[in-house]
Amino acid sequence: MLKSVSACLRREIKHDFAALALYNAELHELRLHALDFPDDPAFLKQGQLIPLVGTPASLAFSSRKAVLRHRPDFNEFPADLMKQAYARGIKSGCAVPLICHDKIVGSMVLASLRESAFTEDDAELLTQIGTQVAIAVDNAQNFEKARFAQQQMERERDRSKLLLEVNNAVVSHLNLTELLRSVSPRLQELMFNDSVFIALCSPGETLEMLAIDLGRLGDAPFKEGMRIPIEGTPEEKAIRTGRGVLMRSVADIEKFPSPWVRYGRDHGVRSGCVNPLIAHGRTLGALGIVSLRDDTFTPESARLLEEISGQIAIAVENALNFENARTAEREAKQERDRSKLLLEVNNAVISHLNRSDLLKSVSARLRELMFADSVFIALCAPNNTIEMRALDLGKIENVAFKEGLRIPIEGTPEEEATKTGCTVLLRSVEEIQKFTSPWAIPFSTLRNVDLDDSFSAQKRAVISKLRYDSASHVFLQSRSRFWIEQGISGFA
Numbered sequence: 001m002l003k004s005v006s007a008c009l010r011r012e013i014k015h016d017f018a019a020l021a022l023y024n025a026e027l028h029e030l031r032l033h034a035l036d037f038p039d040d041p042a043f044l045k046q047g048q049l050i051p052l053v054g055t056p057a058s059l060a061f062s063s064r065k066a067v068l069r070h071r072p073d074f075n076e077f078p079a080d081l082m083k084q085a086y087a088r089g090i091k092s093g094c095a096v097p098l099i100c101h102d103k104i105v106g107s108m109v110l111a112s113l114r115e116s117a118f119t120e121d122d123a124e125l126l127t128q129i130g131t132q133v134a135i136a137v138d139n140a141q142n143f144e145k146a147r148f149a150q151q152q153m154e155r156e157r158d159r160s161k162l163l164l165e166v167n168n169a170v171v172s173h174l175n176l177t178e179l180l181r182s183v184s185p186r187l188q189e190l191m192f193n194d195s196v197f198i199a200l201c202s203p204g205e206t207l208e209m210l211a212i213d214l215g216r217l218g219d220a221p222f223k224e225g226m227r228i229p230i231e232g233t234p235e236e237k238a239i240r241t242g243r244g245v246l247m248r249s250v251a252d253i254e255k256f257p258s259p260w261v262r263y264g265r266d267h268g269v270r271s272g273c274v275n276p277l278i279a280h281g282r283t284l285g286a287l288g289i290v291s292l293r294d295d296t297f298t299p300e301s302a303r304l305l306e307e308i309s310g311q312i313a314i315a316v317e318n319a320l321n322f323e324n325a326r327t328a329e330r331e332a333k334q335e336r337d338r339s340k341l342l343l344e345v346n347n348a349v350i351s352h353l354n355r356s357d358l359l360k361s362v363s364a365r366l367r368e369l370m371f372a373d374s375v376f377i378a379l380c381a382p383n384n385t386i387e388m389r390a391l392d393l394g395k396i397e398n399v400a401f402k403e404g405l406r407i408p409i410e411g412t413p414e415e416e417a418t419k420t421g422c423t424v425l426l427r428s429v430e431e432i433q434k435f436t437s438p439w440a441i442p443f444s445t446l447r448n449v450d451l452d453d454s455f456s457a458q459k460r461a462v463i464s465k466l467r468y469d470s471a472s473h474v475f476l477q478s479r480s481r482f483w484i485e486q487g488i489s490g491f492a
Contacts, residue, residue: 009110009129013122017090017111021050021057022137023104030058030106043084054079060095060107066123067095070116091115096127098134105137158190159304167311176211176319177224179312184213191304192296193289195269197222198277198312200285201239205230210285210316216292220267232258234274235286242283244275244309246302248295264290273297275305277313284316337369356403359390367394376401380418384409411437 009015022033030050052058054077056067069076072086093111097104108130110118118126165186176198184196194216199207206227214220230236234245234256247253250270253261272290276283287309291297345362352358355377363375377390385406393401409415413424413435426432 009126012125013110014112014117015110016113017093017109019044019057019109019111020098020106020133020137021061021109022098022106022141023061028052030061033106043088044081051079051081055082056093056095057107057109060097060109061104064097064099064104066097066127067093068118068120068123069093070118085111089113092117094118094123094126096123096130098130098137100131100134100138103138105134105141108133155300159307161186176316179315180211180213183308184215187289187308188215191289191301192291192293194292195220196287196289198285198287198316199235200316201230201283202227207233207235207285217264217267217269217290220264222264228260229258232256233261234272235288238274238276238286239283242276242278244273244302244306246297246299247272247274248297250294268292270294271296273302273305275302275309277309277316279313279317282317284313284320287312341365341369355390359392363392363394378414380409381406386412386414407439408437411435412439 009018020033021030023030030052032044032046032048032050050057052062056069056077059077060067070092072082072091074083074086090111091113092115093109095107095109098106098108108126110126112118165183180196180198187193187196195212195214197212198210200210202208207230209222209224209226209228212222212224214222230239234247234253237256238245248271250265253265253269253272269290270292271294272288274286274288277285277287287305289297289305341362344365348358348361352361359375359377366372366375373395375392375394376388378386379389381387386409388401388403388405388407391401391403393399409418413426413432416435417424
């Protein structure tokens, strides 16, 4: 607009410089908002602050009158800006206030490299033009205010809609992964994040990834259930201070020394925002969003995430309470089943003098509750042996174990149990193989054991067809079939 007005004015009022300074009532400042002057960034630029005293523009603004000067006057206009103007050859000028409906919106200035370039008639004409320019400026400012208000209204609408959707998701989902997936698309629409996660405070100063939507970080190794040290992470700062952490650049991210933070940065994370999850005064963990772009998140984004975090914290607390209730229910059921089993064993002990009958009466319940495939009772016998006094083989077939069988106690789990008086728990084949007795594992169970891939399909087939009663725990593997070359049968 100024350049168009300036071009028209040059036909009537010769000038070398034109500028428009607008007043901001909230900040009480005058700023240069339009400029028609040869480019000189060291002198004046759009948005530059104009002193409220010591310049023709500020005098026209404060006095609401035209200011016409035919030559430089260092005493009247001592501002540094004017010294720079004089140094660049400006010799005369005219400044007029911009007044619309008795409201002053700024001032307009024309300047020349010649002395006495403007007359009183020029000042009068410029004053009338200033009134028209003021109306245009006022309309433009009102339009900007209306557009800003509309944008604010749209942001508030989207914010309220997002909070409502989060609230509905909190009510609808006890599973945090499903909750996060249900709100993640809307978060991306409004916050422009590329990934979102919920991390829970865990024992040992660690964080557990409770729920995560990697989004565009699909190749990153972060996954649900993963635990990482909390030290040196943005989550640590958010949880310790109870306040959000805004990272607008890689430089902000690099302030945190955790190797996991560096790992995220190496996978393209360039900005992020983390907020603590606090429910009823208890900090449960943190909600975080990250982006592959710089400066994606603003303080306004951080405030919105803070509100969302309050709702997510309720969901996390509900999920934890539900899980605790379910765990308590399982423990109560286990205790009930345990008490029932002990009662049945007690009744069986009272009812049966025969050990085989006793074992058979409780074996079914043992298999039901403890998922055992076989149950036996072995008694210490003379000559460092143990005698199978009662046996329910169950699913184990084709073995030499039977009631009345005596085997050496040395190198068996039973030896350790009888010597220490403690239960011996064997949770894997590796733990079974710690015992040196050849009776520790029957061949017939090998077909149910997962073997390493170093055994070929043919060897697996041989093992599956073995019918021996017992075997040593040692395996031999050779590079060639030397027994064929030597004419040996191959059986030990």
